Amino acid sequence: MKVQPLGKSELEVSEIAFGCMSLPENSQEAEVIIDEAVSLGINYFDTADLYGHGKNEELVGRALKKHRDRIVLATKVGNEWSPETGDVSWNPTKSYITGQVKESLRRLGTxxxxxxQLHGGMIEDNAEETVEAFEQLKREGLIRAYGISSIRPNVIRRFLDMxxxxxxxxxxxxxxxxxEELLDEIHAAGVSVVTRGTLxxxxxxxxxLERAALQDxxxxxxxxxxxxxxxELLSVHSNLHALALHSVLSHDAVTSVxxxxSSRQQLRDTIQxxxxxxxxxxxxxxKSLTKADRYDKHRD
Structure with a gap:
């Protein structure tokens, strides 16, 4: 498994990362899948405090404990939920981020x-306050690097600039x-793109084709x-899974997918x-057969 530098940080991550949201809730089953992912060369595991309202972080923390010194552990913040109702609200404030990181550290056991990563973001946010929180956490040694998870051009450009x-x-x-309209710009800033939804x-x-038949x-x-x-894509390559992964990884901006x-077989299919x-x-x-669409919102 090839590894790539993550932005300008000292972290090096595998080109295939493991998205932990889809792990089974059973601890033993999750541990078996994660153990195999590590054995197959994956060193980058991504979760979020929102997944299962913290339960996914606990699951991942237990499963990765014996591998902790060999892996890159990523999580996200910004979605605050009510313990009473489960309702979720957006909260990118410094006080929330610097408080919530301690909860994530506890759940992850690290x-x-x-x-x-900031789990979203809107142009109306006080981004300066958010960045101040992340920078403080870096100085305190609670995080090694920080990033965002956003598809909004105006939000992305703001964080690239400041x-x-x-x-x-x-x-x-x-x-x-x-x-794709943003990839060169992000790459020129020395920032890595990590992709989701690539399949x-x-x-x-x-x-x-079976899945397409069931969708509108x-x-x-x-x-x-x-x-x-x-x-048409199947006429280009009989393995769409491979075509999907390599098409995304072919751009220099993309560091990891x-x-x-949710099973060992799904993991093996991706590695194959x-x-x-x-x-x-x-x-x-x-790419000549697919649409090169652009974002029509969140541009100003």
């Missing part, structure tokens, strides 16, 4: 979070190419467009796809 973020997580796939809810896997479409693709595009797995050769010509052809 002294330091390797990558702490912070020392090392990463931005974005939904990016052959069926959602909206991030497009399973539409870019071995179950592509995907983003700007109508049902018929989706089905037709997937058939976060892929979830990662190891499957895909040519530059196939990637170019695949």
């Amino acid at each position: 002294d330091t979070i390797d990558l702490y 912070s020392a973020i090392d990463s931005n997580m974005m939904q990016y796939s052959l069926l959602d190419r909206r991030p 497009a809810k399973g539409l870019l896997t071995g179950e592509a 479409g995907y983003l700007s693709y109508s049902k018929d467009e989706l089905f037709g595009t997937l058939k 976060v892929a979830g797995a 796809a990662y190891k499957t050769p895909v040519s530059a010509e196939q990637i170019t052809e695949a």
